[in-house]
Amino acid sequence: MKIEFTLNGEAIRVEAPASTTLLQLLREHFGLTGSKPGCEVGECGACSVILDGRVVNSCQLLAPQVDGREVTTIEGIHGPDGGPSDLQLAFLEFGAVQCGYCTPGMVVAAEAFLRRHPSPTRAEIREAISGNLCRCTGYQQIVDAVEATAARRRDQAEGRGE
Amino acid sequence: MGEFTYVRPHSLQEAVRLLNEPGVLSRVLAGGTDLVNQFRKGEVLCDRVVDVAHIPELRTIQDGTPIRVGAAVTHAEIAESRLLLERAPILVRACRQIGSPQIRNIATIGGNVVNAAACADTLPVLVCLEAQAIVVRAGGVERVRVADLVTGVYETQLPPGGLIQAFEFEAPPPGSRMSFQRIGRRQAMAIARLSVAALGAVEAGNGNRVSLLRVVPGAAFARFQRATSVEDLLVGQQPSTERIVAAGQEMARLFLQESGGRWSAQYKEQAIAALTERALHEVLSP
Numbered sequence: 001m002k003i004e005f006t007l008n009g010e011a012i013r014v015e016a017p018a019s020t021t022l023l024q025l026l027r028e029h030f031g032l033t034g035s036k037p038g039c040e041v042g043e044c045g046a047c048s049v050i051l052d053g054r055v056v057n058s059c060q061l062l063a064p065q066v067d068g069r070e071v072t073t074i075e076g077i078h079g080p081d082g083g084p085s086d087l088q089l090a091f092l093e094f095g096a097v098q099c100g101y102c103t104p105g106m107v108v109a110a111e112a113f114l115r116r117h118p119s120p121t122r123a124e125i126r127e128a129i130s131g132n133l134c135r136c137t138g139y140q141q142i143v144d145a146v147e148a149t150a151a152r153r154r155d156q157a158e159g160r161g162e
Numbered sequence: 163m164g165e166f167t168y169v170r171p172h173s174l175q176e177a178v179r180l181l182n183e184p185g186v187l188s189r190v191l192a193g194g195t196d197l198v199n200q201f202r203k204g205e206v207l208c209d210r211v212v213d214v215a216h217i218p219e220l221r222t223i224q225d226g227t228p229i230r231v232g233a234a235v236t237h238a239e240i241a242e243s244r245l246l247l248e249r250a251p252i253l254v255r256a257c258r259q260i261g262s263p264q265i266r267n268i269a270t271i272g273g274n275v276v277n278a279a280a281c282a283d284t285l286p287v288l289v290c291l292e293a294q295a296i297v298v299r300a301g302g303v304e305r306v307r308v309a310d311l312v313t314g315v316y317e318t319q320l321p322p323g324g325l326i327q328a329f330e331f332e333a334p335p336p337g338s339r340m341s342f343q344r345i346g347r348r349q350a351m352a353i354a355r356l357s358v359a360a361l362g363a364v365e366a367g368n369g370n371r372v373s374l375l376r377v378v379p380g381a382a383f384a385r386f387q388r389a390t391s392v393e394d395l396l397v398g399q400q401p402s403t404e405r406i407v408a409a410g411q412e413m414a415r416l417f418l419q420e421s422g423g424r425w426s427a428q429y430k431e432q433a434i435a436a437l438t439e440r441a442l443h444e445v446l447s448p
Contacts, residue, residue: 018168130350131262
């Protein structure tokens, strides 16, 4: 069936069987392999994408469910120059990446969260990434990176910069 | 996943017509967080998926007498609703604890009810609120108590071709309090092992006696029903600690009677008594 949606800011029109998951569509049709297949039952968050501003598991969505809607994948999250975003740089700075398999989903979940909650507590950050499993880092560094990014964005919004 | 087509109706009428089209086996999809998993495992087959997530009548939370919550409202939307936080805080609390942000952002209250898992978090709460489901079918509209709608684990009496439009419940009376107690293996992404929803009021002018009490256990029994023998120990009485402990024991007795000697019963017997006590203290303590 025909599916039309906005993918990382670009209007898309694609033909796919209704039983295709959004994750399959992203990876196999568009070659956007940043969204990872992990558990494929909605437990691990490795396939997280942003749908109309909210984080969702792309493995649990049928591709036609996003018709007419706006999808942002990890490939659509970057700095103004196309390089890593502030959040992605913070992940590197704080050692929030080891094997890296959870990282795209983690960044997507954290980015969706920060856009809605610019001044989160540590507990709120932990809650925000509670649907993303990481078996390497122990989460502390990830929470550190998200917390630092929130603080830096607030500073920047107030014109203090760094 | 089997092959099927997908259709997205934009009105209730259109949805009901599609669901009742002869010769086409249709399945309702709201968020899909249960259904897509079932498709993948081959547990469910159909010719056509009818996505009801964009039907306006299923998407609204309305104040009034009764309060109405559309069946395709997501758990995240309930969790963020100021109206429901004020009028039915246990529903907000239950929805905040479901799954993960990813699940809450897409999964719906109607899906949670119709999937009818024994661990469904909205079910004990809706039964505690004495909610009714507005069921739309080809022949018309009927109201079914949520307590009657779910007939067993993963079983409902939703008629074929029927669709839940919304849930309705009266706001609990002023002066009443509510509690939702839940334990899982960990806080996030863990299904409820046991839960207890309670609503109660103590009448100050009547020697501090319990004037209203509803207690509904979750994840404990095949159906979601008020535990009336637990309630009876307290209604009309002063809510002393002794009576609350006895009510917890009565809940444990009910649980053992129905679930028998499962391996987890020894733990759950004590846990459900403790959850019941906590819920009762929260709704009945001065």
